[in-house]
Amino acid sequence: MSDKATITIKDVARVAGCGVATASRVLNASGPASAEMTERVRRAAEDLGFSFNAIGRALQSRRSRTVGCLVPSLANPVFGEAMQGVQDQLRAAGYQPLICASNYDEDIDEDMLRTLLAQKVEGLIITMAVPARSAALKVARASGVPVSLMFHDPIDGFASAYVDNAAAAREVARQFIVRGHHRLGFLALHFASSDRSQSRYAGFRDECRVAGLAEPALIEISEREARCPDMIANVLRANPEITGLFASNDFLAIAVQNAAARIGRRVPQDLSVIGFDGIDIGHLLSPSLATIETDAGAMGRQAAHSLLIAMQNGEMHQRPPLPFVFRAGATLAAAPEKKDGDRDAPQSPSVHQASVPTKTRTNS
Amino acid sequence: MSDKATITIKDVARVAGCGVATASRVLNASGPASAEMTERVRRAAEDLGFSFNAIGRALQSRRSRTVGCLVPSLANPVFGEAMQGVQDQLRAAGYQPLICASNYDEDIDEDMLRTLLAQKVEGLIITMAVPARSAALKVARASGVPVSLMFHDPIDGFASAYVDNAAAAREVARQFIVRGHHRLGFLALHFASSDRSQSRYAGFRDECRVAGLAEPALIEISEREARCPDMIANVLRANPEITGLFASNDFLAIAVQNAAARIGRRVPQDLSVIGFDGIDIGHLLSPSLATIETDAGAMGRQAAHSLLIAMQNGEMHQRPPLPFVFRAGATLAAAPEKKDGDRDAPQSPSVHQASVPTKTRTNS
DNA sequence: ACCTCTAGTGGAAACGTTTCCACTAGGATC
DNA sequence: GATCCTAGTGGAAACGTTTCCACTAGAGGT
Incomplete structure (x- = not known):
């Protein structure tokens, strides 16, 4: 046969x-x-x-029709969706993605990138574990292959398909402040190594400053701690004054709710929580999750699209950041009545009323 | 430079x-x-x-050191985790996965497979959109390249890394029955095209039969309907007698809870729900999700491992199915007191007491 | 009748490797 | 001193493709 x-x-x-x-x-x-x-x-x-035989063809024509993609993890649906978007876009143009995951390991990052370059990929779409001072990024640049970043803020002249993390975080802060919260916290995963977390914290803090609030607490936890609800409960216990907590991503936000329940704090009556990413099930949970909704698939598509253009004419252009939407949810409510004599938090001047905006669309 | x-x-x-x-x-x-x-x-x-240059090398040596992987979607973290497992295993052996997603489209399935074969992949790891009568599977077989399936029950002599869906479903049925449920339902996504759904329903139904219960209701909904809580609510309304619902996957189980809440049915007092897959956040939700816990990463690793062996000595062996665990959760409780004169449901003989088993480990 | 053009065709070189084979030069064995 | 081995080396052939180039034959222009 x-x-x-x-x-x-x-x-x-x-x-x-x-x-x-x-x-x-x-x-x-x-x-x-x-x-x-x-x-x-x-x-x-x-x-x-x-x-x-694509190999014979690639060898002779020096065109592999292949694009290398590197993400921190495929187990995270956000990156999965992005890859889906990348694939759709590339496929339409006759290209095929070579997808790798670094598992949040900086060394694998670099190793994978070398492997991809050895395959003579014609372009790279990268989300790094640790973007700053990344050896991987140097490798990519030295290769001369066009590069699109994804999720990262634009770095070092590399174009990126991203949402403006700082702006989104400011929006989150405003949503808290509008509801009378004035002791806020930012719960970060991979803070030290994630430019995204850092941008978000920066935006969050800036908006607090503008509103005359105290510096928001920056709480870092490890991936391992995040899996352990008791650890998170400890964190909450250690920060009793916080009434509004901004979590690094939606899964973490869900974990926070669970932890809060363990120590008898009610969400949202005692503690409001806002997440990030806008995963689908957020809607379905009860209480439904307040979050910043982003479109990972669109990020993938944009990264791929920019890359394809650059592969044709050699010019890589930074497109404006992708839009995000604040999605209201039942995890966010007005701040509880203060029991202690906290100093009065001046309201941000842009705040007109306490009526709750349902969705705020923005793209900067 | x-x-x-x-x-x-x-x-x-x-x-x-x-x-x-x-x-x-x-x-x-x-x-x-x-x-x-x-x-x-x-x-x-x-x-x-x-x-x-990997291409020159591959051409001459006729060894691409590459394995083609095809999954229905990367946006589903279950497949993402599996791919992560595949990658880890392949990497250790000096191979690289070429990952594609079919988006649940049968034609893309086949197209992708051809593309992978053109890349001269040395093996294939496949989870198909529609395994039965799949043209893709024929293409794969004709190619002569070793093939590992993933998630599917073994089909047509292809080895697969999977959990025994029927056995898992029987376990689910027992968990319901032990708690006095006797009107059960199975809520399926992609039922017509998914061998997994079909196996699960078969096992579920068999166990009901053994216990002398009525045939469980088979309720099919489309992906689109699944996204719309009102649709699911309608389904629930149309099946008021059901007290125990087995959902195709955990996300669907969560959607069911949401829908139930909309029509005033309480989970688990009025309706018990069990999911499938064992996604991480299931633990953290309240009520926590009762589900069949599977290890997608392990499936990926096993598929890759079997494939690597087959690539060496040409012999592909079917390994026993991977273990699953029933994870108890707060979405599952004793059946509500019956209000109508339903005939008595005989208890399964293996049931000794009403005490709730927390975890049941099995691997067949 | 000559030239020029074009469509159609095939030989052969190249792409970057690996590997077979042949070759040399010593050293060991008889 | 002839023979055999071995380690070390390089030339060249393949792998499957595309593409440059040269060639033919007929058509069309003068």
Whole structure:
């Protein structure tokens, strides 16, 4: 049943009774060929079940039609969605993604990048574990291959498909402040290594300052701690004054709710929580999750699109950041009545009323 | 800064003052070389920043060191985790996955498979959108490349890394029955096209039969309907007699809870729900999610491992199915007191007491 | 009748590797 | 001193493709 050997274009040419050059031209529609020859070659290819060997093709043409993609983890659906977007976009252009995950390991990051470059990818789409001072990024630049970043704020002249993390965080802060919260906290995962977390904290803090609030607490926890609700409960216990907590991502926000319940704090009556990413099930939970909704698929598509353009004309342009939306949810409510004599928090001047905005659209 | 041209092993040989054969032997440690020559070649490669071109190498050696992976979607973290497992395993063996998603589209399935084969992947790891009568599977078989399935029950002689869906579903049924439920339902996504859903329903139904219960209701909904809580609410309304609902996956189980709340049914007092997959956040929700816990990463690792073995010695062996665990959760409780004169449901003979087992481990 | 053009064709080189083979130069064995 | 081995080496052939180039033959222009 199966073929004795692999079938090459030479076999096709032989059967069709022509030279390989002609066969190649016919099968690629890349040059002149008589109607009769065309028919014969098509026929032969069909009969033999011929299909091109992408490797031979890539070697000769020096075009692998392949784009390397690197994300920290595929287990995180946010990156999965982004990859889905990347694939859709690339596929339409006749390219194929080579997808790798670094598992948040800086060394694997670099290693994977080298592997991808050895495969002669024509472009790279990268979300790094540790973008700053990343050896991987140096490798990428040295390669001369066009690079699109994803999720990261633009760094070092690399274009990125991202949302403005600082602006989103400011929006989160405003949502808290509007509701009378004045002791806020930011719960960060991978803070030290994540530029995104850092931008978010910066924006969050800035908005607090503008509103004359105290510096928001910066609480870092490790991935391992995040998996352990008791750890998070401890964190909450250690920060009893916080009434509004901004979590690094939606999963963490959910974990916070769980932890709060363990120590008898009610969400949102005692503690309001806002997440980040806008994962789908957020809507369905009770209480529903207040969060910043982003579109990871769109980020993937944009990164791929920019890259494709750059691969054609060599010019990589930074597009404006992608829009995000604040999604209201039941985890966010007015601050509890203060029991202690906290100093009065001046309201931000832009705040007109206490009515709750449902969705705020923005893209800067 | 960047290299004027790409550096090949010829350049290395020239600089080292030797033939390419020698350079190749040194750099691959694949043959004899004098200490001095070794040094010179290493030096030259280092100085030039040489790295192998995987394409040239693959062409000549007819070994791409690459494995094609196809999953229905990367946006689903279950598949993402599996891919992560695959990658870890392959990487350790010097292979690289080429990951594709079919987006649950049968045509893309086949198209992707052809693309992967054109890349001369040395093996395939596949989870199909529609396994039965799948053209993709025929393509895979015809290619002669070793194939590991993932998630699917073994089909057509292909080995698979999977959990025994029917057994898991029987366990789910027992958990309901133990608690006095006797009107059960199975809520399926992609039922017509998913062998997994079908196996689960079969097991679920079988166990109901064994216990002398009525046939469980089979409720199919589309992906689109699943996103719309009102649709699910309608389904619940249309099946008021059901007190125990087995959902196709955890996300769907969460959606069910939400829908139930909308029509005033309490989980678990009025309706018990059990999911499938065992996603991490299930623990953290309130009520916590009762579910069948599976290890997608382990499935990926096993699929990759079996494949690697088959790639070496040509023999693909079906390993026993991977273990699953029933995870108790607050969405599952005793059946509500019956209000109508339902006939008595005989208890399964294996049931000794009403005490709630916390975890049941099994692997068959 | 000559030249020029074009369509159609195939030979062969190249892409970057690995590996087979042939070759040399010593050292060991008889 | 002839023979055999071994380590070390490089030339060259392949892998499957595309594409440059050269060639033919007929058509169309003078």
